[in-house]
Amino acid sequence: RNYYGGNWASFSFSGLCSWIRENKQKRDVREESDDWRKLILETEEAISLNMKDNTIQHIEYICYANQDLAEDVNEAGALRKLSAFGVSDNGEATQGSEKECQPVESQSLGPESCEVSPESITCNDPESATERSDAEMTSESENLCDATSDESALEKGKMENASTAETAALEPKKITYTQIVIEGRRFNIDLVSKLLYSRGLLIDLLTKSNVSRYAEFKNVTRILAFQEGRVEQVPCSRADVFNSRQLTMVEKRMLMKFLTFCLDYEQHPNEYEDYKEYKFSEYLKTQKLTSNLQHFILHSIAMVSEADSGTIDGLKATKKFLQCLGRYGNTPFLFPLYGQGEIPQCFCRMCAVFGGIYCLRHSVKCLVVDKESGRCKAMIDHFGQRISAKYFVVEDSYFSEKTCTNMCYRQISRAVLITDQSILKTDSDQQISILTVPPEELGLPAIRIIELCSSTMTCMRNTYLVHFTCSSTKTAKEDLEPIVQKLFSLNSETERESENEGGPEKPRVLWALYFNMRDSSGIDKNSYDSLPSNVYVCSGPDCELGSDYAVKQAETIFQEMFPNEEFCPPPPNPEDIIYDGDGTQTEDPGFSNSSNVITKPSPEENSGGDGDSNQFSEEQHEE
Amino acid sequence: MMAIRELKVCLLGDTGVGKSSIVCRFVQDHFDHNISPTIGASFMTKTVPCGNELHKFLIWDTAGQERFHSLAPMYYRGSAAAVIVYDITKQDSFHTLKKWVKELKEHGPENIVMAIAGNKCDLSDLREVPMKDAKEYAESIGAIVVETSAKNAINIEELFQGISRQIPPLDPHENGNNGSIKLGKQTTQTTRRCC
Ligand SMILES: Cc1cc2nc3c(=O)[nH]c(=O)nc-3n(C[C@H](O)[C@H](O)[C@H](O)COP(=O)(O)OP(=O)(O)OC[C@H]3O[C@@H](n4cnc5c(N)ncnc54)[C@H](O)[C@@H]3O)c2cc1C
Ligand SMILES: Nc1nc2c(ncn2[C@@H]2O[C@H](COP(=O)(O)OP(=O)(O)O)[C@@H](O)[C@H]2O)c(=O)[nH]1
Ligand SMILES: [Mg+2]
Numbered sequence: 167r168n169y170y171g172g173n174w175a176s177f178s179f180s181g182l183c184s185w186i187r188e189n190k191q192k193r194d195v196r197e198e199s200d201d202w203r204k205l206i207l208e209t210e211e212a213i214s215l216n217m218k219d220n221t222i223q224h225i226e227y228i229c230y231a232n233q234d235l236a237e238d239v240n241e242a243g244a245l246r247k248l249s250a251f252g253v254s255d256n257g258e259a260t261q262g263s264e265k266e267c268q269p270v271e272s273q274s275l276g277p278e279s280c281e282v283s284p285e286s287i288t289c290n291d292p293e294s295a296t297e298r299s300d301a302e303m304t305s306e307s308e309n310l311c312d313a314t315s316d317e318s319a320l321e322k323g324k325m326e327n328a329s330t331a332e333t334a335a336l337e338p339k340k341i342t343y344t345q346i347v348i349e350g351r352r353f354n355i356d357l358v359s360k361l362l363y364s365r366g367l368l369i370d371l372l373t374k375s376n377v378s379r380y381a382e383f384k385n386v387t388r389i390l391a392f393q394e395g396r397v398e399q400v401p402c403s404r405a406d407v408f409n410s411r412q413l414t415m416v417e418k419r420m421l422m423k424f425l426t427f428c429l430d431y432e433q434h435p436n437e438y439e440d441y442k443e444y445k446f447s448e449y450l451k452t453q454k455l456t457s458n459l460q461h462f463i464l465h466s467i468a469m470v471s472e473a474d475s476g477t478i479d480g481l482k483a484t485k486k487f488l489q490c491l492g493r494y495g496n497t498p499f500l501f502p503l504y505g506q507g508e509i510p511q512c513f514c515r516m517c518a519v520f521g522g523i524y525c526l527r528h529s530v531k532c533l534v535v536d537k538e539s540g541r542c543k544a545m546i547d548h549f550g551q552r553i554s555a556k557y558f559v560v561e562d563s564y565f566s567e568k569t570c571t572n573m574c575y576r577q578i579s580r581a582v583l584i585t586d587q588s589i590l591k592t593d594s595d596q597q598i599s600i601l602t603v604p605p606e607e608l609g610l611p612a613i614r615i616i617e618l619c620s621s622t623m624t625c626m627r628n629t630y631l632v633h634f635t636c637s638s639t640k641t642a643k644e645d646l647e648p649i650v651q652k653l654f655s656l657n658s659e660t661e662r663e664s665e666n667e668g669g670p671e672k673p674r675v676l677w678a679l680y681f682n683m684r685d686s687s688g689i690d691k692n693s694y695d696s697l698p699s700n701v702y703v704c705s706g707p708d709c710e711l712g713s714d715y716a717v718k719q720a721e722t723i724f725q726e727m728f729p730n731e732e733f734c735p736p737p738p739n740p741e742d743i744i745y746d747g748d749g750t751q752t753e754d755p756g757f758s759n760s761s762n763v764i765t766k767p768s769p770e771e772n773s774g775g776d777g778d779s780n781q782f783s784e785e786q787h788e789e
Numbered sequence: 790m791m792a793i794r795e796l797k798v799c800l801l802g803d804t805g806v807g808k809s810s811i812v813c814r815f816v817q818d819h820f821d822h823n824i825s826p827t828i829g830a831s832f833m834t835k836t837v838p839c840g841n842e843l844h845k846f847l848i849w850d851t852a853g854q855e856r857f858h859s860l861a862p863m864y865y866r867g868s869a870a871a872v873i874v875y876d877i878t879k880q881d882s883f884h885t886l887k888k889w890v891k892e893l894k895e896h897g898p899e900n901i902v903m904a905i906a907g908n909k910c911d912l913s914d915l916r917e918v919p920m921k922d923a924k925e926y927a928e929s930i931g932a933i934v935v936e937t938s939a940k941n942a943i944n945i946e947e948l949f950q951g952i953s954r955q956i957p958p959l960d961p962h963e964n965g966n967n968g969s970i971k972l973g974k975q976t977t978q979t980t981r982r983c984c
Pocket of ligand 2: 803804806807808809821822823908909910911912937938939940941
């Protein structure tokens with residue numbers, strides 16, 4: 167595997183195409199060498215690990231955008247690589263891949279679904295990645311030429327965009343597949359689609375640990391609802407409610423009254439006591455609320471299931487939503503610039519700054535268990551290197567089928583669309599929206615849609631990136647395509663003109679991807695077959711909107727390993743103690759009293775003799 | 790009053806070429822043979838005048854991540870400039886320099902200013918990389934190039950002055966961070982209650 171972060175990763179467009187290809191590849195193409203077995207002593211046994219991730223299934227992608235006959239288009243910015251970072255492909259492999267990613271039909275005779283045949287991929291063996299990066303250095307001059315020509319392509323793209331920017335508001339710009347490929351690195355497409363609750367555990371953790379310094383966020387600008395085939399905005403803040411044009415005066419008062427109550431519902435038990443055993447949807451019916459308002463509250467604010475969420479669940483969820491409002495903006499949610507995939511990197515950076523080491527591009531062959539003590543002693547990587555450790559945190563997907571025999575995983579259905587217009591057009595084309603669509607049939611899962619605009623740095627200008635998520639009942643396409651069809655037009659350019667007379671024009675899908683992802687959350691460690699006690703399992707992403715699950719899990723694992731340590735403590739001497747050549751302390755560290763705590767200089771480092779081991783201590787400031 | 794512009798500058802290059810030493814020389818005017826890894830400091834700052842602006846460099850060091858080629862794209866985000874360092878006494882380090890440039894082109898912002906520093910020029914007896922090679926290469930990618938010595942404080946100021954001059958003037962349209970939110974700096978945004 168040539169990328170990191172597992173199913174939390176995010177990709178540029180070409181990176182995503184490679185990810186698709188890699189996942190469609192036959193599972194067992196690798197040749198197994200048993201050399202590593204020699205490294206295991208008689209007193210030890212091995213728990214072999216998966217060499218390949220099996221968590222992604224039913225990948226399908228469809229290109230609806232015009233394939234303007236372009237053959238050899240490449241992502242601009244010299245991006246010719248498989249991974250989101252790190253390991254590079256050689257040029258040939260990527261060119262191959264890009265062609266493969268283009269639907270076979272080059273004319274827009276209608277949308278063409280294309281399958282990549284695994285046989286045709288011979289040039290891209292992930293295992294040989296390391297060798298390739300050597301080769302790539304020698305062919306540098308080649309790459310340089312590419313870089314320059316690619317850049318001019320990008321320049322051109324930019325000019326085109328700029329010249330049409332003014333008209334864009336009136337008429338959606340016709341984006342072709344070639345443009346998507348050329349501007350491919352403007353996309354940061356997350357495999358998971360989540361938001362941060364502005365008072366959720368992840369925000370708390372990021373701020374507390376100061377990891378937040380590495381990320382920037384945008385506030386989600388709109389909460390949407392889908393009723394009777396129409397998308398509309400849900401008023402949720404006080405100002406929204408009063409300014410709303412869809413609500414009648416009476417409705418405004420009803421909604422305000424109910425939301426005000428929810429904010430401290432615990433104080434008014436008599437209001438809901440009798441309905442404790444009811445479903446929240448039933449409870450709402452007993453309140454003075456129109457059905458329109460009930461829909462807003464149930465699906466867009468509380469975002470709970472109509473079929474099985476109780477009154478208390480609903481009130482709790484509504485309260486959580488309301489409490490998060492107004493902290494950073496008009497909705498309770500934040501989205502990281504460049505996508506969710508930034509968050510793991512931010513934690514990595516903080517860790518590295520404090521001396522943590524990441525050995526990337528090593529896959530793990532097996533864990534080594536001491537027969538006598540039953541504890542795990544070491545792991546062996548694919549170079550046959552043995553690395554000893556006390557604790558092992560292993561993601562669920564690493565374990566082989568044998569270890570997971572008793573497991574029955576849930577699945578997540580995902581779709582990612584690149585579209586040409588927002589699902590609800592307004593004056594501003596830079597909206598970030600969340601829309602929860604209740605299921606057609608009671609009892610089925612609701613579908614969560616997050617629409618991102620280009621200023622989130624996840625898609626190119628004049629496009630939107632739309633993420634769909636629900637817990638699976640069937641394949642992702644079966645679960646999600648019906649709603650995609652309701653919200654978007656899947657027709658190619660030519661068909662569009664004739665169709666849809668009268669009704670408002672729907673945004674058009676340019677490119678779509680469907681896949682199922684394993685949901686390994688909520689699994690008890692004991693369900694895995696005989697794991698040593700010092701091996702800790704962490705799950706892949708869950709299906710929820712927030713990241714509370716992952717944060718809690720990380721903390722729990724950490725506490726089990728180090729019961730006396732604080733989890734992600736504020737850095738004692740953060741980079742705020744940045745030595746400032748001007749002698750001005752610009753950012754207030756707020757930790758200034760402990761500026762000498764962290765560096766534990768080794769004796770050699772002190773030998774400089776100036777007695778000041780901490781090169782960033784404030785004493786060093788000059789005026 | 791002169792306007793202060795914050796400019797993120799990231800450092801790249803193999804382990805041992807002198808990246809941390811260059812920053813240390815520039816920011817603290819100090820050199821230490823046994824420079825300790827920059828534990829706990831993610832970036833350092835220094836402000837220099839440039840025309841009628843003040844450029845406040847936020848200099849990001851790699852925190853040793855380069856050793857395992859494990860720099861995340863995040864490291865490059867929003868950089869105005871990158872200093873790519875090689876060691877004039879090590880041909881290898883000049884070779885990998887090109888790889889760093891490539892990585893930068895892939896992950897870095899579009900109009901990033903690139904500066905190449907051939908460090909340890911005080912050790913010219915041991916030179917393996919001719920200045921000419923570096924000049925040619927730099928020209929081919931449109932980068933600034935200087936030979937530096939963090940040890941003897943040669944060309945370090947000049948390196949950053951060179952970067953300053955290449956920074957395009959502030960685009961009035963690109964007013965700051967177009968509404969993005971930084972957490973933690975206790976955003977005392979109008980804490981408006983919803984209801
Ligand atoms: C887009 C993005 C970019 C990032 N860039 C960087 C970066 O440049 N540097 C950095 O330090 N961190 C980076 N990170 C953070 C990184 O994802 C991880 O947090 C970090 O690498 C720690 O690894 P991990 O534990 O998540 O393992 P993983 O990233 O999951 O994997 C580490 C190694 O284990 C192998 N592996 C993964 N899954 C399996 C499996 N099922 N079976 C067998 N082997 C497997 C992989 O091939 C890889 O070699 C990035 C994250 C994202 C989302
Ligand atoms: N002679 C000489 N040695 C240097 C110079 N710059 C750095 N060094 C030495 O090179 C080694 C590596 O420097 P360091 O800054 O840690 O490199 P980094 O890994 O790139 O950050 C240290 O021993 C430094 O003392 C220089 O200009 N001249
Ligand atoms: Mg260093």
